[in-house]
Amino acid sequence: MGFSDLRRTRSATNKFTKERIYVRTLMLSDLEACVALEEAAFISSERCPRETFSYRLKVCPELCFGIFTIRRSKEYLLGHVIATKTLSSSVTESSMAVATSRNSPHNPAGPTIALHSLAIQPAHQGRYLGSTLLQEYIQRMSVGGCVQRIALIARDRLVGFYERFGFRCNGVSPVKFGGGEWMDLVREI
Incomplete structure (x- = not known):
């Protein structure tokens, strides 16, 4: 299953409980949880449509990961990373x-991972889950030499977050998705 962490979290009764957090590859059966997470984490113009999630989880699940916990014997998606491969050195339209x-926007021979979504459930933001997921993702994608870089677009306010993980900001991206004004970020592997 990959990364495993026991975290002390405060329960509803104000007592500390241990929570098992783990990262695993997403599957098509995670589609509804991914769509719900995207709806909770992003404004409508910046959300990935259901059809695109379905496509990405079908053709390149090895590039899509979720960070989970288990509550009352049920797995709960706390965050996800969704990506494809591209021949370009950055994210493009x-x-x-x-x-x-x-x-077919995914090109299995592409040397670049186009990271399309890093999302954490709003109720769980501020718990370092995004950092944990991104660090684990970079580590897994760095093994095997199958890619040369990870590229993404992000709002200006998030550039510092990604720079802490080795991403370099290349200025404003030409991508107009969600109204444009994205910053182009790349991390060489």
Whole structure:
């Protein structure tokens, strides 16, 4: 299952409890949880559509991870990283496109991982889950030499967060998704 962590968290009764947090590859059966998380974490213009999630979880699940906990014997998605591979050295409009019969935005031979979504449930933000998930993701993607870099677009207010993980800001991205004004970030592997 990958990363495992026992965290002391405060329960509803104000007592500390141990919570098992782990990272695993996402599957198509996680589709509804991913869609719900995206709806909770992003404004509507910045959300990934259900069809795009379905495509990404079908064609490249090895690039998509979730951070989970178990409560009352049920797995609960706390956050996710969703990605594809591209031939470009950065995230482009075509790498983010919805798949059609003529267009497949994922290119398995691509040397770049286009990280499309890093999201944490709003109720669980501030617990370092995003940092934990991103660190684990970078570590896993760095093994095996299959990729040269991880690229993403982010709002200006998040640049510092990604720079702490070795991403370099290349200025404003030409991508117009969600109204544009994204910053282009790349981390070489």
